[in-house]
Amino acid sequence: MRGLVAVIKRELVSYFITPVAYVFIVIFLAMNGVFTFNIGGFYERGLADLEPFFSFHPWMYLFLIPAISMRLWAEERRVGTVELLLTLPISTWSAALGxxxxxWIFAGIALALTVPVWITVNWLGEPDNGVILASYVGSFLMAGAFLAIGxxxxxxxxxxxxxxxxxxVICFLFLAAGLPAVTDxxxxxxPDIVIDTVTSFSFLAHFDAITKGVIDVRDLVFFASLAGAALAANVLIIEQRKVA
Amino acid sequence: MSAMIQIKNLRKEFGPIVAVDGVSFDTPKGEVLGFLGPNGAGKSTTMKMVTGFLPPTAGTAVVCGHDVLKDPIAVKASLGYLPEGAPLYGDMTPEGLYKFIAQVRGIPRPRRASAIDRVKSLVKLEGVMRQPIETLSKGYKRRVGLGQAILHDPPVLLLDEPTDGLDPNQKHDVRRLINEMAQEKAIILSTHILEEVDAVCTRAIVIARGRIVADGTPAELQARSVRHNAVRLRVRASADAVESELKQIATVAGVEREASANGVARCLVLAKPGAVIAGDVAGRVRAKGWAVEELVVEPGRLDDVFRDLTMSPSAGSRS
Known part of the structure; x- marks a missing residue:
């Protein structure tokens, strides 16, 4: 447990002592602004909701989340610090989970910094805050699933x-699993069952369901089990590929 | 003295390549074991298996009573390890790194600062504790790596080429540090610098092609040199006369002539295995009335032994 906390702390600090964190947050917030107000037509719609804000999240995450996750292990393996980390008295599981x-916490911080949009929409009208909260939860969960894959x-x-x-590429396959590009x-x-199975892996479908304001247990289980499976694969890969 | 490190028939295969082929030895407390061998002999792979980083293909290692296959976390907790090349998180400061290591290693919060202070002065990092590691010189980086290995004052230390890339003064400092800690710990250090073995090790194991080819004190290894007990001689006489005269001594194996000048003959008189020839050589020189300028008994060269052991075709078999 203490190992897990230490790893989380070290990783989180390392985002902020390099420019990575600041560059990421600035770009994330700027893109959110562009998508919501310019492309999403936030004002033109005349509706007090954050749908244009959230509907672009899956597509932003597609490129931004792999940017957060890419260094997690690749850098440790390139520099050799993986040997330092994994000869400390912690399990590979704690290291991977940490x-x-x-x-994920870092992604959460970036997401939390978009709260001014939420405040704005409340100032302009009377949105359904339950739906917005659910959408935030959905967005955070989806980021978690993307991160586990990354x-x-x-x-x-x-x-x-x-x-x-x-x-x-892998995140795109999951994202687009329900779109004609993949189902075609x-x-x-x-057989239909294969198509249904593939479609059921669609991040978009699960995320859309949550942003409607209904947090269905099935959607939560989907994202959680996907992240869990990716993490288990992560641990296996580390155990297998220490040598190279 | 009970063995703090027991290595039992360790074997590691990478596909068709056998990197470590049945290595066994014990290291008790107070021993500084020099692990010698050419690059690629299996030194680092053996260490990685002892630390629990690499799973062995066969065999196991027991550190402070914990089997690395059954309880790798306990093994990792009781040893300090400096990986080859001392990899470190370049964006962290030594202070940040040590705080992280201290937390992971479970050093209680009130004792962390004093543990870090102790290491800071042991490996001489005053003044750079708050500088990013990637901006430090190679010598500092190596010392930062050494520091993280001893932060929790472990009973067992595994150091993979601890002095590689250091200047002579830094090498001296690291060796002094190892000597200071030797009493309380069991230390294995790998190296291909042979003077290091003389300087710090109480025992040396030579490994070649994954197998142990020699195991003994540094003096015992030196005794296996052809130059062991050889006599370096410089006398005022003709080289031919010196060579023919000394070859007649029964215990002399041969005479190697070196550059002679101004009527001074220089040569190395080799002893037959186990023989002590200094007295006979000196007696013969005195009998001939040659003026002696130098007469020194050679302890033998580890370099020669190392080369013989690791290069000969039979290096793979135990001797």
Whole structure:
């Protein structure tokens, strides 16, 4: 437990002692602004809600979350500090979980800094704050799932660039699983059950359900189990690939 | 003295390559064991298995009574480890790194500051504790790495090439530090610098192609040199006369001539294995009435022994 806390602290601090954290937060907030007000048509819609704000989150996360997760293990493996970390008296699980939680907390901090948008919409009208809160929860959970995938990919390589690119591709597959681009590939030859299974992995579908204001246990379980599976794979990869 | 490190038939295969091929030895408290071998002999791989970083293909290691296969966390808690090349988090400061290590290692909060202070003065990091590690010189980085290994004052230390890349003064400091700690700990250090073995080790193990090829005190290893007990001689006489005269001594194995000048012959008189020839050589020189300018008994060169052990075709078999 003390090892887990120490790892979280170290990782979190390392985001902020390098420019990574500040660059990331500034870009995240700026993009949020652009998407919400310019592209999303926040004012033109005349509705007091944050739908234009949240609807772009999955697509922003697609590129920004792998940028947070790419260095988690790849950098440790490249520099060799993985040997230092894993010869400390902590389990590989605590190390992996600590790194993951630190990255997730960091994503949470970035997300929390968007709260002024929430305040703005309350000042302008009377939005359904329950829906907005649920959307924040959904957005945070989705970020967690993306991060777990990114951390797992990062563990498999020494190169941050490879970690980034592969993470984006895998995250895109999960994101777009329900879109025609992916389902068309299966329709016509695969049985319906395969198409349904693939569609059920769609981040978009689960995220949309939550942003409607209904936090369904199934959606929570989806994101949690996906993150759990990715973390388990992360631990296995680290155990297997210490040598290279 | 009970063994604090027991290495039992460790073996590691990477695919078809056998990196470590059945290495066994024990290290008791108070011993500084020099782990010698050419690059790629399996030194680092053996250490990585003892620390629990790499799983062995076969065999195991027991550190302070904990089996690394059954309780790797307890093993990791009781040892300090300096990985090869001393990898460190470059964006952290030594202070930040030590706080992190202290927390992970469970040093109670009130004792952390004093533990860090102790290490700071032991490895001489005053003045750089708040500088990012990546901005430090190689010598400082190595000392920061050494510091993290001894932060929790572990009973067992594994140091993979601790003096590699240091200047002579820094090497001296690190060796002095190892000597100071030697009484209380069991220390294994790997090196390919042979003078280091003389300077700090109480025992040396030579490993080649994954197998132990020699195990003994540094003096015992030196005794295996062809130059052990050889006599370095400089006398006023013709080199031919010196060579032919000394070769007649029964215990002399041969005479190596070195550059002669101005009527002074220089040569190295080699002893037959186990023989002490200094007295006979001196007696013969005196009998001939040659003026002696130098007569020194050679202890033997570890370099020669090292080369013989690790290069010969039979290096793979135990001797």
């Amino acid at each position: 790194k993951y939680l630190a990255a 951390a797992c990919v990062s563990a498999a390589t020494k190169s941050q660039v490879i970690a980034f690119v592969v993470s984006v 590939f299966f329709s016509g030859w695969a």
